[in-house]
Amino acid sequence: xxxxxxxxxxxxxxxxxxxxxxxxxxxxxxxxxxxxxxxxxxxxxxxxxxxxxxxxxxxxxxxxxxxxxxxxxxxxxxxxxxxxxxxxxxxxxxxxxxxxxxxxxxxxxxxxxxxxxxxxxxxxxxxxxxxxxxxxxxxxxxxxxxxxxxxxxxxxxxxxxxxxxxxxxxxxxxxxxxxxxxxxxxxxxxxxxxxxxxxxxxxxxxxxxxxxxxxxxxxxxxxxxxxxxxxxxxxxxxxxxxxxxxxxxxxxxxxxxxxxxxxxxxxxxxxxxxxxxxxxxxxxxxxxxxxxxxxxxxxxxxxxxxxxxxx
Numbered sequence: 001x002x003x004x005x006x007x008x009x010x011x012x013x014x015x016x017x018x019x020x021x022x023x024x025x026x027x028x029x030x031x032x033x034x035x036x037x038x039x040x041x042x043x044x045x046x047x048x049x050x051x052x053x054x055x056x057x058x059x060x061x062x063x064x065x066x067x068x069x070x071x072x073x074x075x076x077x078x079x080x081x082x083x084x085x086x087x088x089x090x091x092x093x094x095x096x097x098x099x100x101x102x103x104x105x106x107x108x109x110x111x112x113x114x115x116x117x118x119x120x121x122x123x124x125x126x127x128x129x130x131x132x133x134x135x136x137x138x139x140x141x142x143x144x145x146x147x148x149x150x151x152x153x154x155x156x157x158x159x160x161x162x163x164x165x166x167x168x169x170x171x172x173x174x175x176x177x178x179x180x181x182x183x184x185x186x187x188x189x190x191x192x193x194x195x196x197x198x199x200x201x202x203x204x205x206x207x208x209x210x211x212x213x214x215x216x217x218x219x220x221x222x223x224x225x226x227x228x229x230x231x232x233x234x235x236x237x238x239x240x241x242x243x244x245x246x247x248x249x250x251x252x253x254x255x256x257x258x259x260x261x262x263x264x265x266x267x268x269x270x271x272x273x274x275x276x277x278x279x280x281x282x283x284x285x286x287x288x289x290x291x292x293x294x295x296x297x298x299x300x301x302x303x304x305x306x307x308x309x310x311x
Contacts, residue, residue: 001025002047002148002179006056009042009203016042018203019056024181026147029174031194031211032183035295039203040183041079044152048077060148072101072144078151081137086126090117090136093125094143103144111139116165130157138166149173151182155189167193191215191287201295211287218294219285223266225256228276236273242266255279 002024009017017039024030034040045051047058049065060068060075068074084093094108112118115135120128125136134157141149149170155163163186170193174180184190197214199207207214226249227233233256237244242258249255258266263282270277 001062002058002060002150002181003062004043004047004056004058007043007046007053007058008055009039009046009051010054016203017046017053020200020203020205021056022198022205022208024179024198025196026177026179027174028195029170029180029182029193030196030198031190032181032198032200033187033190033291033295034183034200034206037202038200038295040200041152042203043200044077044079044150044181044183047150048075048079050079070102070144072097072103072146074144074146075148075150076141076144076146077149078134078137078141078154080152081130081133081156084125084133084136087124089122089124090128090139091121093136094139097140098143101144107143107145111142114142115139116162131159131162134158135162138169146178148179149181151180153184154182155184155186163189187286187288187291199291199294206294214294215285215287215290218290220259221285222283223258223261223263224279224281224283225258225266225270225277226253226279227256227270228278230254230256232273233270233275236269236275240269242269 004023005021007017007020008015020039020043032040042051046053047060047065058064065071065075090112091108094111095105098105098108109118112121115138117132117135117139120132125133128136134154138154141151155166158166167189170180170182182194191211194211196210197207198205199214209217225233234244234246237256237258242261244256244258247255247257263280267277267280
């Protein structure tokens, strides 16, 4: 388990992390979310002992990272995929890491194959694309076959196949009982990858709960209805005390949107009033909806809202 207790980091007048506490448990992928400047990368650096906290603590398996013996066999981390010597080949980059940490060099070929870089193993990393660099960073994180993985934006620069591969890899590693903490700004991808979320804003904890609970608690679903008799439908809704709004859909057809209800409830109401339905669907709340609602006040760099496009 990764345990963060009262973690605080002050840089001059800026408090990057503010009395932050949470736990990352094994067996599931835990997503680490927050707006730019929220303190995610700083928190990860503090967990890995790359920075010293102003107060509080961060431990892995009950110990600070610096006290771990053979740390790469315990913790795999990816914070900066560009941290390679540009004139060193991918194979040699991993080889020196393996030799410095008592890891068999046979493992180098294994992780290169795992991340799909066997064909460019002898190519200098300075010529790598962003996606290839990410794959090499993941290979380095996996080199010691670690029990813990701490990854900052691991799918940045990857193509759809690569993103799907990382998602499947992380989920499979979690199923093996490993502890996986991963940050990403790709919310749609995080929604498919993580089971639990830790959300921070301005260095403080905003939410610590299962993915579906976070979405359900911080946003709402909407039922979309179109009927053969629009007026009868709206009269029935009004008579049942159900609030709704009427809007045109993409084709200009009159559509009713109803919040805080279910398709079962509206379908039953329509049946009772003998109303033929042309559409009865649910627009589910997304992780993006919940994230924006939860962290709106914690955004450090707030841009002006763009104007709606002209019809």
